Amino acid sequence: MTRVIKYVFYDILRTRFILLYTAFLLLSTLAMFQLDTDTGKVILSLMNIVLMVVPLVSIVFSTIHFYNSYEFIELMLSQPVNRRVVFLGEYFAVAISLCFSFTIGVGVPVVFYDTGASGFTLLYTGLMLTLVFVSMAFLSSVLTRDKAKAIGVALLFWFYFSLIYDGLLMWIIYSFMDYPLEKVTLALVSLNPVDLARILMLLQLDISALMGYTGAFYKDFFGSSLGLIFSSVILMLWIVLPVWGALRIFKRKDL
Amino acid sequence: MNIRSPLLSPHKMKDYIRYIFQSIFILLLFPVAANKIVVQQGGKVSSIKAALEQANPGDTILVKAGTYREGNILIAKSVTLLGEGKPVVDGDYKVEVFTVEAERVTIEGFQIANSGVSSMKDLAGIGSMNGHYLIVRKNDFVGTFFGVHLSGTNHVVIEQNTFKALLRSDHETGNGIHLWQCANATITNNTIRGHRDGIYFEFVTNSIISGNTSESNHRYGLHFMFSHDDEYRNNIFRDNGAGVAVMYTKNVTMINNIFDRNWGPTAYGLLLKDIRDSRVEGNRFEQNTIAIYMEGTSRTEFKRNIFIRNGWAIKLQASCDDNTFTENNFKSNTFDLATNGTMVLNTISRNYWDKYQGYDLNKDGIGDIPFRPVNMYAMVVERIPTAVLLWRSFLVFLMDRAEKVFPAVTPENLKDDYPSMKPYDLS
Numbered sequence: 001m002t003r004v005i006k007y008v009f010y011d012i013l014r015t016r017f018i019l020l021y022t023a024f025l026l027l028s029t030l031a032m033f034q035l036d037t038d039t040g041k042v043i044l045s046l047m048n049i050v051l052m053v054v055p056l057v058s059i060v061f062s063t064i065h066f067y068n069s070y071e072f073i074e075l076m077l078s079q080p081v082n083r084r085v086v087f088l089g090e091y092f093a094v095a096i097s098l099c100f101s102f103t104i105g106v107g108v109p110v111v112f113y114d115t116g117a118s119g120f121t122l123l124y125t126g127l128m129l130t131l132v133f134v135s136m137a138f139l140s141s142v143l144t145r146d147k148a149k150a151i152g153v154a155l156l157f158w159f160y161f162s163l164i165y166d167g168l169l170m171w172i173i174y175s176f177m178d179y180p181l182e183k184v185t186l187a188l189v190s191l192n193p194v195d196l197a198r199i200l201m202l203l204q205l206d207i208s209a210l211m212g213y214t215g216a217f218y219k220d221f222f223g224s225s226l227g228l229i230f231s232s233v234i235l236m237l238w239i240v241l242p243v244w245g246a247l248r249i250f251k252r253k254d255l
Numbered sequence: 256m257n258i259r260s261p262l263l264s265p266h267k268m269k270d271y272i273r274y275i276f277q278s279i280f281i282l283l284l285f286p287v288a289a290n291k292i293v294v295q296q297g298g299k300v301s302s303i304k305a306a307l308e309q310a311n312p313g314d315t316i317l318v319k320a321g322t323y324r325e326g327n328i329l330i331a332k333s334v335t336l337l338g339e340g341k342p343v344v345d346g347d348y349k350v351e352v353f354t355v356e357a358e359r360v361t362i363e364g365f366q367i368a369n370s371g372v373s374s375m376k377d378l379a380g381i382g383s384m385n386g387h388y389l390i391v392r393k394n395d396f397v398g399t400f401f402g403v404h405l406s407g408t409n410h411v412v413i414e415q416n417t418f419k420a421l422l423r424s425d426h427e428t429g430n431g432i433h434l435w436q437c438a439n440a441t442i443t444n445n446t447i448r449g450h451r452d453g454i455y456f457e458f459v460t461n462s463i464i465s466g467n468t469s470e471s472n473h474r475y476g477l478h479f480m481f482s483h484d485d486e487y488r489n490n491i492f493r494d495n496g497a498g499v500a501v502m503y504t505k506n507v508t509m510i511n512n513i514f515d516r517n518w519g520p521t522a523y524g525l526l527l528k529d530i531r532d533s534r535v536e537g538n539r540f541e542q543n544t545i546a547i548y549m550e551g552t553s554r555t556e557f558k559r560n561i562f563i564r565n566g567w568a569i570k571l572q573a574s575c576d577d578n579t580f581t582e583n584n585f586k587s588n589t590f591d592l593a594t595n596g597t598m599v600l601n602t603i604s605r606n607y608w609d610k611y612q613g614y615d616l617n618k619d620g621i622g623d624i625p626f627r628p629v630n631m632y633a634m635v636v637e638r639i640p641t642a643v644l645l646w647r648s649f650l651v652f653l654m655d656r657a658e659k660v661f662p663a664v665t666p667e668n669l670k671d672d673y674p675s676m677k678p679y680d681l682s
Contacts, residue, residue: 038587038609040564040587044647051648051649052649163649163650163653169644170642170650174639181641195644199644202646205589206566207542208518208565208589209565210566
């Protein structure tokens with residue numbers, strides 16, 4: 001499998017997109033640190049990048065990459081190689097290169113400017129979201145043979161988790177505002193990796209506000225080690241389950 | 256011209272001479288140098304009570320190191336009690352340690368420990384009723400129910416003491432410094448921890464609270480009611496259950512205090528209720544759930560304060576009017592201002608808001624377009640607390656932008672017309 005990963009990795013480097021992405025992240029992060037002396041505000045702006053741009057780039061890039069390497073995959077499968085090895089090789093190569101870009105582009109400045117716990121939470125959530133959306137991209141890629149359709153599905157995933165889901169959640173909160181909703185919303189938040197990542201960041205940035213009202217409930221939950229394990233496990237599931245489903249489909253698929 | 260000094264008038268002259276003679280006569284009645292009585296365990300005088308028995312008004316009682324368990328010590332003469340090497344006076348969890356009945360008493364340098372706890376009487380480390388001119392200095396209060404409990408006592412000085420309550424449940428903990436119906440009190444450089452209210456003022460006028468640290472108290476760091484014309488400056492209020500409350504008062508001055516980490520659903524850095532003609536200046540509010548909560552506050556000036564990393568910097572209820580907010584710095588707060596009405600009766604001007612995104616074409620340091628500090632989502636969270644969960648999501652960002660373009664929920668006229676482009680240099 002390492003060999004497959006290596007070849008795919010070289011292939012990704014050759015398209016130069018990943019280098020551009022790294023440069024974009026690095027430049028924008030550095031620019032933010034240069035423009036603002038308050039690291040709290042910088043982390044806040046970076047959080048928007050992590051919650052919006054990183055998932056979008058991850059999912060679109062992975063989907064396009066999958067279709068671009070269709071011929072390579074077909075070639076590999078004509079050899080005596082297990083389908084699982086080829087598929088996971090592709091997945092890990094894409095995931096590793098995107099994580100690598102994120103670590104260089106955002107991680108290095110964040111560590112360099114010494115932003116403490118909030119910086120590390122930012123890196124952690126960014127890497128997790130990258131992996132989650134790469135997984136979803138692979139799922140959308142195996143769902144259909146048509147490249148345009150797959151990109152559409154991928155964008156829909158992104159749109160759903162970034163915006164539509166929050167709209168639904170707000171509608172639920174609004175409709176049932178007279179009921180105790182803490183536990184229900186907690187469960188609903190787990191169904192969206194972007195929200196989960198956002199709340200982990202909120203605990204770093206808006207801790208004072210979260211201490212008020214019902215916010216204290218989330219603070220107690222997510223702030224404890226149990227909550228950290230819970231959110232990590234949920235994010236892991238969001239990474240593993242789509243890949244696992246995609247792999248199942250890919251194994252049986254008529255290419 | 257007729258210049259006559261009043262001193263030269265023969266009539267007045269007589270008065271003065273009589274005064275001088277009277278004064279000399281009175282002074283002759285007392286020994287000029289006050290006596291000093293030394294209390295030492297195993298010495299000639301071995302208890303504070305015995306020393307008080309012997310003492311004449313004006314005497315000094317020097318208490319050497321040791322532990323004194325004498326029950327309730329009643330001070331009915333104007334004496335100075337001086338502890339040497341921090342003698343411990345222990346109330347054995349039963350009584351009030353010192354009860355001061357005379358005026359002009361000084362208690363200095365003791366460790367005052369373990370007063371009784373009662374729900375009927377306010378037992379204290381030092382209690383006094385009408386003991387004017389009391390001085391309490393450099394004492395350590397450990398495990399007292401109330402630390403200092405004064406009523407009807409004017410011109411007291413309480414300075415450089417430490418108060419540390421035992422870990423008990425709320426109703427078994429009294430206030431650190433409790434003043435009721437006093438005037439001209441001076442409370443400086445004390446440290447108060449773990450009490451119910453750190454400092455409690457009710458009907459206390461013309462007093463100064465300065466340089467104190469009040470932290471980790473169950474309820475308020477400072478609790479202030481019906482106490483007019485007071486001033487508190489350079490105090491630190493930190494980690495208190497409900498922060499600081501100032502209620503039903505006029506002419507209070509609050510300068511250069513620090514309000515820090517008052518966290519919780521009902522915690523306020525500063526709770527202002529029915530306050531008028533007051534001044535809040537140069538304070539620092541950091542990491543409070545709500546930095547300032549105002550209700551029924553009128554004609555109060557908020558100037559040169561720093562609000563940093565609070566949940567809500569200011570919650571301005573619609574019952575407030577004629578207040579002015581100028582030259583404050585608002586930085587990294589989740590919400591800068593929240594309100595529950597649409598009427599605008601307060602002036603907000605020339606503040607620095609880190610969320611301001613306007614421009615300054617003429618380079619005069621003042622932004623050219625007004626800043627609206629009320630965030631639309633703050634009003635949503637006000638109604639539905641659970642909605643705080645969606646804060647900083649893309650959806651909320653879009654809603655906020657839409658609201659900025661067409662204000663529908665937020666009061667349109669609540670704005671800072673002259674926002675500062677740069678933070679003020681406050682420290």
